[in-house]
Amino acid sequence: MTDTPQTLTGLSGLLADQAAVLARTMGSPMAAPDYLDLVRRARDVDELAAQVLKLSVQQSRDAGHTWQELGDLLGVTRQAAFQRFGKPIDPRTGEPMDKTVRMTDAAERATAIVTAVLEGRMEEARRSFNSQVLEAFTDQVRGDGLAAVTGLVGEFEGLGDGEPFVRRIGDHTVVDIPLNYEAGEMKARVAFDTDEKVAGLVVVAPDTP
Template structure:
């Protein structure tokens, strides 16, 4: 664990030095390069945090303590830095969200907003197809519009891997209310769950 932290710190130091060196030679208006290097430093800093969290866990720190230090709930801390073990196999679970899940969620919400019910249900997995028909989907969206007015637009989706699926939460703004579209995607990119929840997830 100490070796992992040392490597992460070295990587962060190298990226910081590269950033400072680049600022000397980069034109003042070339902000794209500076932003890219800053994002690289941010990723390296997150690797340092991850290494420290793993050390803390090895030394008995609870997820509550870690969450408090990070300013988030213990569940949020675990979801970001934990290594859950699959009880079915005894192996570490995949915690990496499905690539492109945010784009899939945005596309699905666009189809909902434009009444493309068939396009949405065509993405359902077999269980969802049995559970939710096109008519029921249309009725559910109409109910939200009836309660809160016209749909005004989505916010930025957030994606989290939970077991075998990637769950996306996307803020939705309506004329007189806020909601969250929670959509679960399987690794084959089919939809395993779709809920419109009142309020926006914090």
Template sequence: MCSTKLEIIVAGSAKEQVCPVCGRPLPAPADRGRKRQYCSATCRSAARRQRDRTESNPAHQTNPVNDGLTVDARKAHIYDVVTNPTSPLTRVASARDTARSADEALRAAVDRARDAGHTWQEIGEVLGTTRQAAFQRFGRHIDPATGAVMPRESTRTDLVEHAVALLGAWREGRWAEVRRDFDDTALREITEDRLADAWATVVGLVGRYEGMGAPFTRRTGAHIMAYVPMQFEGGEMTGRVFYDENAKVTGLFIRPPEAV
């Protein structure tokens, strides 16, 4: 019995036949007939379903890149980026670069979807946001003076980070921190009491705060606006922080996406 077991292990390590679905070794055939391709009826059915999906999706057939980009592969790549570098700051830089690359890929994918005729409503549903928020983030705006498409600017990461921190301080009631980088007009008009009342109004309308979406920036005249999608129990809102050329805060709003 021992020699039989050893013989099976050695043979298996050399040229063992495995199930292409689950990876388990295939049982030895009972006779010299047709060789088994799958270890069970369950794996055979799973393989058939995969073939049906592939045949019904020609785009997947003609794009071999998709085959390697499984969810697990993407997760493994991101994990590798943030765990392999030697220092914590290097990890931060690597994760930042990965996020920027992902944002660029997402923008390119949205452009292709628009070129293919998909609406902002459809794109928003895929992204889990409204059509207005999707357009504000990815759309190309028209210059009202010339009618020409305005060039898309890169997101100001410094202002995005500041806006996210500012809105975080606002929801946590750290009023002095919210007002720290206000310009003189904003300091005069947006008092701590007004900040407290405004946040209470938001919570009264849409419930408890739950999280933020992907922020971005847009230039409008002499100002740059940072848009921060915000999720609440009762729906989505958008935080808007206005900055001047010196990165001073000149305005602060939380509004429904339709009003953005």
């Protein structure tokens, strides 16, 4: 996509134009090669819609609306809304905090580590732990934690259907992985530190922010 005006009015107008073109394209007979062009147009509309949503949230905050109101509107918690759209200031530097996820393989690594822990392959999992987690995450801690989860939702049945959710929180890259149990759903949360080592690993309820 080319550069677009970074104003809500400009982006909204461009979104409307591109959505109209997409609608006309979808309504026309297409030969097989045209489907790739349709995907490109849909991708551009999706990217523009994300920018419009982000600016709309920012302007709503500037107008005095709370994260609770925005979370309710978006169907998420106020913390989840803040994590997605907020612009926190690092108290150590006074500068905006970097929310860019630089671990391109975070989802894959987290999934492999969680699977190893749940299946009891702790020697494999511990290769990814930082020194603090390596010391604290003993076999007894693992057993007690999994027993507590089993008491809530029964036996582990496998990974959930959803995709892992990756984001940057402070200095950590955090990944939530859906899990299926016999009587409900949970999610594993893995936090990687700046050295890309595991700084935390827990199993929590699926609606935990």
